[in-house]
Amino acid sequence: MGVYNVHERVLPVAGAEVGLLIDGLSGDADPLWPGHDWYPMRFDGPLAAGAAGGHGPVRYTVAAYVPGQWVRFLFTGPRGFHGFHEYTVHPLGPDRTLLRHTLAMHARGPARLSWPLAFRPLHDAALEDSLDRAERACTGTVARPARWSRYVRMLRRLIG
Template identity: 40%
Template sequence: MVYNMHERVIPASPERIWELLATIGGEQDRLWPGDKSSFRLPEGLIPGAPVEHGPMRYRVGAIEPGRRLWFDTGTQLSGGHGFTLHPVEGGTLVRHELKGRTGGVFRLMWPLVIRRKHDVVIEKILDNLEREISRAHAD
């Protein structure tokens, strides 16, 4: 079983955070770090739509605007991963969780390679989210 969590309080409402989060993988994505082609949602952010994440292919799972964005990763990771938004004093607690049973090559690659890369990417997404919120407050 794999469980990985990252969280940060961002000084904005869940609705404002959602506006930015809902662009991830799309043409207007301002959150994904680096090469935008490494995480794409070619059909958009709709339940069941395909996700192209490097060599991995999976689907958009649950979408609850202002609350939750979840990706179903299938056999690579039985549970999936995604973001939840929780209103707290001073803003929104943004949490990213990855959880489930690993399968196939993912079982070997997670502890050796993927976990470290995943951690860096998620922290950069949270950094970018903070930067975008700060930029909006400055305007």
């Protein structure tokens, strides 16, 4: 099963400012990943190509990293996840930037069920929370905060 999943937000700041959010991923004061509400993103070293880690049961290695612009992670788990996810910065002008998260993978074996039933709704909620964090970091507020569905809240209770 092919999966292509995109989340994005236009932020009213320069691309360099948005790029700093990517550069802070997995750090102690990570401004982008919602590690207080979700499993924190952690690696076996600093954010750099070859670093291994992930968040909770989702495991990956840093395949490529261009500071301030792009980071790509290759999945190593859970079983059946074959592909990548990435954050990219797309300047739209001097004071407008698109922050995009893309997940592209083939779900095989058990992932053909676990992705649509559990991982996708949790992924979508976590990514919208991540983009809320980006908006808050850049503007001090969030115009339309993401809300978790009942299904996401139930899944979160089940996984503890």
